[in-house]
Amino acid sequence: MLGASLTIEALSQFQQLYQLLSEANQSVNLTRITTLEDFCTRHLLDSLTVAPELKALPETFSLIDIGSGAGFPALPLAIVFPKARIVAVESVQKKARFIKEASLTLGLSHVEVISERSEILAHQTAYRDQFDIATARAVSALAILAELCLPFVRNNGRLLAMKTLQSLEKEQPEAQVAIQTLGGKIDRILDVSTQDLPNRALVIIQKLKASPKEYPRKPGIPEKKPLH
Numbered sequence: 001m002l003g004a005s006l007t008i009e010a011l012s013q014f015q016q017l018y019q020l021l022s023e024a025n026q027s028v029n030l031t032r033i034t035t036l037e038d039f040c041t042r043h044l045l046d047s048l049t050v051a052p053e054l055k056a057l058p059e060t061f062s063l064i065d066i067g068s069g070a071g072f073p074a075l076p077l078a079i080v081f082p083k084a085r086i087v088a089v090e091s092v093q094k095k096a097r098f099i100k101e102a103s104l105t106l107g108l109s110h111v112e113v114i115s116e117r118s119e120i121l122a123h124q125t126a127y128r129d130q131f132d133i134a135t136a137r138a139v140s141a142l143a144i145l146a147e148l149c150l151p152f153v154r155n156n157g158r159l160l161a162m163k164t165l166q167s168l169e170k171e172q173p174e175a176q177v178a179i180q181t182l183g184g185k186i187d188r189i190l191d192v193s194t195q196d197l198p199n200r201a202l203v204i205i206q207k208l209k210a211s212p213k214e215y216p217r218k219p220g221i222p223e224k225k226p227l228h
Helices: 008-025 036-055 074-080 093-106 142-152 165-181
Strands: 062-066 085-089 111-114 131-137 153-164 184-191 200-207
Touching (some): 008 093, 036 074, 036 153, 036 200, 062 074, 165 184, 165 200
Parallel strands (some): 062 085, 131 153
Antiparallel strands (some): 184 200
């Protein structure tokens, strides 16, 4: 699937993840995606669009997923790449709690879950400039993602922003200043659409130099006043 070879164990874990999500969603509102078909396409398939970009890395690569929601793409990527260091950042505690519980149940000991705003976490030395890859899936506009994610990425690392092709028409021109200010440049934009998952793009942003220390700004400011 999308360049990632899936083992029988991984397929079993995906099935178990769906069961865990379905059960938890009955008491806690985690996602509007509830059917198995939608889970496979809009959660799993969508999450794995970044897998081909990760295959070329050493098995022990480090990845931070900003705004993981109910654990996507962090949990599917942790299943496919069992030797990687995966950090899921989700500020909503009920969602972060689910990611933790699911990680334990699925035996994903290489997953770390942090319930914190990325604007705060990015200023902690244990996480700033520490990751080969940052991922973000439909969290915010591209200019905002650059500010929230690039400070976590080490030099020559990459931000993989999962967007729709339609949204990029407006967001890409507006994001140029933010990406440059945060020390990055757009390397490639890939059309990763499939028949089951249309209108999908992957924006690959290369980190060229350290992000200025003042970024990201305080919680809420990047969304209210994006860098243009």
